Amino acid sequence: MIxxxxxxxxYGPTVAVNSVSFDAHAGEVLGFLGPNGAGKTTTMxxxxxxxxxxxGSATVAxxxxxxxxxxxxxxxxxxxxxxxxxxxxxxxxxxxxxTQVRQLPKSQRKERIRSVIDTCGLEGxxxxxxxxxxxxxxxxxxxxxxxxxxxxxxxxxxxxxxxDPNQIIxxxxxxxxxxxxxxxxxSTHILSEVSATCSxxxxxxxxxxxxxxxxxxxASQAKGEEIVHIAIRGPQAAVEAQLNExxxxxxxxxxxTTDGIVAYQINATQESNAAEELFHVVVxxxxxxxxxxxxxxxxEDVFLNLTDKEQTQVQSQQSAEQADNNHDDT
Amino acid sequence: xxxxxxxxxxxxxxxFNSPIxxxxxxxxxxxxxxxxxxxxxxxxxxxxxxxxxxxxxxxxFFVPAVTMKLWAEEKKIGTIEILMTLPIRxxxxxxGKFFASFALLIVTVLLSLVIPFSxxxxxxxxxxxxxxxxxxxxxxxxxxxxxxxxxSTLTENQIIAFILGIFTCFVLLIIGEDIVLFNAPDWLFPIxxxxxxxxxxxxxxxxVLDSRDIxxxxxxxxxxxxxxxxxxxxxxxx
Numbered sequence: 096m097i098x099x100x101x102x103x104x105x106y107g108p109t110v111a112v113n114s115v116s117f118d119a120h121a122g123e124v125l126g127f128l129g130p131n132g133a134g135k136t137t138t139m140x141x142x143x144x145x146x147x148x149x150x151g152s153a154t155v156a157x158x159x160x161x162x163x164x165x166x167x168x169x170x171x172x173x174x175x176x177x178x179x180x181x182x183x184x185x186x187x188x189x190x191x192x193x194t195q196v197r198q199l200p201k202s203q204r205k206e207r208i209r210s211v212i213d214t215c216g217l218e219g220x221x222x223x224x225x226x227x228x229x230x231x232x233x234x235x236x237x238x239x240x241x242x243x244x245x246x247x248x249x250x251x252x253x254x255x256x257x258x259d260p261n262q263i264i265x266x267x268x269x270x271x272x273x274x275x276x277x278x279x280x281x282s283t284h285i286l287s288e289v290s291a292t293c294s295x296x297x298x299x300x301x302x303x304x305x306x307x308x309x310x311x312x313x314a315s316q317a318k319g320e321e322i323v324h325i326a327i328r329g330p331q332a333a334v335e336a337q338l339n340e341x342x343x344x345x346x347x348x349x350x351x352t353t354d355g356i357v358a359y360q361i362n363a364t365q366e367s368n369a370a371e372e373l374f375h376v377v378v379x380x381x382x383x384x385x386x387x388x389x390x391x392x393x394x395e396d397v398f399l400n401l402t403d404k405e406q407t408q409v410q411s412q413q414s415a416e417q418a419d420n421n422h423d424d425t
Numbered sequence: 426x427x428x429x430x431x432x433x434x435x436x437x438x439x440x441f442n443s444p445i446x447x448x449x450x451x452x453x454x455x456x457x458x459x460x461x462x463x464x465x466x467x468x469x470x471x472x473x474x475x476x477x478x479x480x481x482x483x484x485x486f487f488v489p490a491v492t493m494k495l496w497a498e499e500k501k502i503g504t505i506e507i508l509m510t511l512p513i514r515x516x517x518x519x520x521g522k523f524f525a526s527f528a529l530l531i532v533t534v535l536l537s538l539v540i541p542f543s544x545x546x547x548x549x550x551x552x553x554x555x556x557x558x559x560x561x562x563x564x565x566x567x568x569x570x571x572x573x574x575x576x577s578t579l580t581e582n583q584i585i586a587f588i589l590g591i592f593t594c595f596v597l598l599i600i601g602e603d604i605v606l607f608n609a610p611d612w613l614f615p616i617x618x619x620x621x622x623x624x625x626x627x628x629x630x631x632x633v634l635d636s637r638d639i640x641x642x643x644x645x646x647x648x649x650x651x652x653x654x655x656x657x658x659x660x661x662x663x
Contacts, residue, residue, distance in 0.1 A: 140506070143510040144510060145506055145509055145510050145660070146660060146661060147661040147662065165512050165514070166512075168510055168511060168512040169512040171510070173506075173507065173510045175503060175506040175507060176503075177503065179502050179503030179504045179505075179506060179507060180502075180504065180507075181435075181439070181504055182502070183439055183442045183443050184435075184439065184442065188438075192431065192434075192435050195427070195431035195434075196428060196431045196432070196511045196512075196513055197511065197512070198427065198428075198512065240507065
C-alpha cells in the first residue's frame, strides 16, 4: 500500500532523510524507531503530502504523493506529533468540522462521529472545549480525528508520547486492533512500544534505514551470548570451582554475597541452554537455588548496536579527518 | 466549494468563540462613533464625509488584528499540519479564511449603520454618497484583509503578522497621498498614484463608483491572496 523509493529530503545542508526505501502492506503495524531527529517525522510528513521530497518517489495506495496528493490525502489518517488541535473549539464541533473537510456524506457524519467517540473513549468529554482537555484526551481526540473517515492507512507520529502508562496501553491496543485490517505506520523512540505493538520495525538513524524486520528477527540478530543471572545458597569456593569447569560458561563474575547466598552473572555461549544446565548443576551438588534469570537480548541491543556503531564510525571518521588536517598543517 | 464553506464556517465561528469578534466590534464602533459625532453636531451638516475619511486610518489598526491569527496561530500550535494534509487544496483554505475575516468585517460595518441612520434622523443626507461610501469601505477593508492574511502566512508570531500587516497597508495607503507624490521621482508618479490604496478610495467617496476603482481593489485582493497561497505552498519547496 505504501511504496517508498530512494526518498531524500534535506533542510539546507542537513540531510533529514537520505535515500530511504521501504514497502508496507495492509494488515501491518509498522513501527518507525529511531532516536530524536533521525528523520521519522520528515518521512511521515512527505508521505502525508505536507512536505515534498527533494528526490525519490513515494506512492500511497497506488497514488503518487507529489502528482496525486489529494487522492493520497483522502486515504490517509494522520496524527502529527503532540496532537495539535484547535483549542478554542468544542470536541463535537471539531469532529463535526473534520467530517465536513473530509467530505463525508451528510448521512454518515453522525454515525462516524459516534463510532470514533466509542473507539477512542471520548464519551466523557464530548461537551468540553478542546482547551480544557488533558494531554491524554487530546491525544485520543487527535486519533479520533485521524480515524473519522475510516482511512485504509493510518500514520501516527509518536502517538503515545506524554501519556500515562494506562493510556499508553490503551492506545497500543487500539493500534493493534486497527492494524488487523489497515496499515498503521507509527513512530516512536520508545523501544518497548515496538515489541509490544508492531508486526514490523524500521530503525532509522541519521536519515537512513539501518534495520528492517520483525521485532523477533531483529532481536535474534543481535543475540551473541546468553546472559544468566543466578543466585545460589552454597559454599562460594565450591560453586566457583564448579563454574570454572562448565564448558558452556565463557565468563562469570561474582555479583554479591549476602547471608550465604552467592550471586553471579554468567555469560554463556549461544544456544547452550545455560539456564537449564545450571539448574542441574545446582541440584546435583545439593545446593539450593534462589534466583535463576535469563537475560534475553532484545530490541534495545539492536537499537544501541545500530545507532551507536554509526556514531562511533562518524566519530572515527572525523578524528581521521582531523588527523589528516593536522598532518597538512605541519 | 464545500471545502471553502467548511473552512469559512469554522473560522467565522472561531471569531465568536473567542473574545476577538466582540472586542473588535465594540472597539471599532466606539472609536468610529466617537470620532464622527465629536465634530458632527458642530459642523451642522448632515453628511458622513468625516466618517469615511477617518476609516482608512482606523482600519489600518483594526483589520490586521482580525487577520493576524489566521495562519500564524495554525503554524504556532501546529494545527497547520493536520489542515494541510486534509484533502483540500491550499487555495481553498486561503479563500475560506479570507471570506471568514471578510464576513466579520461586513458584520461590523453593518452595525455601524447606526451612524447614517442617526444622520438621517437629524437631517437629510445624500443617500447615494453614503451607499457608495460603504461600498468603498468594504472594498478597502477587503484589500487590507488580504494584505493582513498574507502577512500572517509569513510568520508564526501573531505580533509580527500584525505589525507587518499594518506596515504594508500603511505603505500602500500613503504612496497615493499628495505629499508622497510630490516628492516622488517623476517616473514613479503614475505608478504610485495608481497603486495608492487611498486615492481610489477617495474617488469612490466622491460618489462615483468607477469600474477602474473596483477592478483595482479586486486585483489587490487577488494579488495578495495569490501571494498567501504561494507562501502556504512554500513549505514544500523550502
